[in-house]
Amino acid sequence: MKVAVLGSGGMGGVHADVYTKLENVRLTGVCDVRIEQAEKLAARTGATAYSSFDRMLEEADFDVISIALPTYLHKEFAIKAAKAKKHIICEKPIALTAEDAKEMIAVCEDNGVRLFVGHVVRFFPDYANMKAALDSGKLGRPGVAHASRIGGHPGGWFADDSRSGGVILDLMIHDLDFLRSCFGEVSSVYALNAKKDTLDYALVTLHFDNGTIANVESNWGYPGPFHTKAEIAGSKGIIRANSLKSSSLQIAKQGSSNDPGASVVIPGSPGFRSPYELQLEHFLSCISDGGNPIVTADDALKALEVALAAKESIRTGKVVYMQGGRNQ
Template sequence: MKVAIVGCGGLGNVHAGAYSKIPGVTIVGVCDIDANHLSKMAQRTGAKAYESFDEMLEQSGCEVVSVTLPSHLHKPFSIKAAQAGKHVICEKPIALNLEDAAEMIRVCEENGVRLFIGHVVRFFPEYVQMKNKIAQGALGRIGVAHLKRIGGHPGERRPWFKDEEKSGGVVLDLMVHDLDFLRWSLGEVRSVYGLRKLEGNVDYAAATLVFESGAVANVEAHWGYQGPFTTAAEIAGSEGLIRSDSSKSVSLQIRKAAADNAKGPFVEVPQSPGFHSPFELEIKHYIECIVENKQPIVTAQDAYKALEIGLAALESARTGKAVFLNNSAQEVSR
């Protein structure tokens, strides 16, 4: 499988590293407008460097294109790759509005190519374990979830993150990870109420999601936090509680209601997060989906829905009113 990468920054290098570990995959082209980034990526991968994306599509012989560009560029580059007959692995969010996301999905389908979106949290072992415990009924009926994702402002090193029209801000770039995970684990979202504070170098958002099942989730996302990047999740059900906190030495804790003869109220069962990079697991899975023509763990439709929830949180934060989602609508048309 011959792949090409457009965007030679941080995530471009992450994709390159993942491809290098997949047997049968060769990086045949890399592209970026930053000559320094482009040169370093070409040297690292041994792939030909292209200043022109069109030339890379025409000349490299690639079958798959990784789109690891700023979010506002996801649509035009994904569509151009699809129209050239290339499968697309695009970073999240799928786009910054639903119209663009729908067009990406439609154009890929019309050109007979696959579209994969990098919602990598579905490949983090601790989140997979939480999802599986919920699906297995280990926690009983889910009542309340609390999730957070906080860290420094990426705009300090990459100014485009501070431009709402290019990044979507903390909600569409960071919170969207947890929005996708929650929908994957708890089902469709009925309503969203959002709050947001933008002040100087702080971009903070909180959202309360009410699910069709009746479960409620509170989600926080924060750029400008002075401490280390941290993620945490706590999901409570009628039969138990599950926790994950990246700041703890143990990544996952499961607390079960104690039996009558137990000495304490809870039993903790720590779990290992594993040793494989979630990005490597994700990229390998998407390549397998192309080769074996199978359904991915996260679909382009899932990415569309995560974006829809994020946009609802932003609309609610603007208006001060809850936003209700229509889950009876059909999938984005083919």
């Protein structure tokens, strides 16, 4: 399968490097308006560099395009790629507005191409194992969840809400998507936000249709290392993940009458393959065999809608009830 990458920044480089490692995949082009950046990436990966996406469409031979551009450019180039009959792997969030996301999905469907969105947290071993434990019933009925994603402010275009959507749309959306994959549809959203200079901090409370309540925290501006934490508490136990610990996945099971006071901690394997490699390999496999992806474009739209509801709650100071939510 022949692939190309649009955008040669951090994520574009990640995508390009992964493609060079995958079997039966050939990276044929990398594109960036900053031609020097594209040429550096091309030299590293053996692809051809382009400064114009239109020219790459005309000259390069590829079936799939990775769109690793700033969020405000996703819609424009996804639609252009879809009309050129290219399958699309787009970085998250899918778009800045629900209307743009719906248009991207519709244009891809109309042109018979697949659209995948890079909610890569689904492919991190700790998070995948947390969901597997939940789905297996080991935790019992879920009640409360916590998630946090904290790091320094990325600066640049990220600092402009009109281009990035801020910390909720760009960073917290990872956890919003993951929690929705665990608990289903969200009924209501309440959010708080503190923003000043290089600080963008958000705290969001989600109420799910199944009764689970989740508190989600994200922070751009933390002076220490980037880190994530997650916890799901159910009627039979709690499972936790903490990226600051080398063995970050832990399951603490409640003791039974036959085993009083028992508490078992099971460290999870950090895994050896990059989650980005697992994700891109999975998406390409879905294109090859027509399979259903772990995370769909509709999932990406739903996560965006929850993130936008959080921003609306911040604006109004009120709870926002999701359309169709059971607890309206």
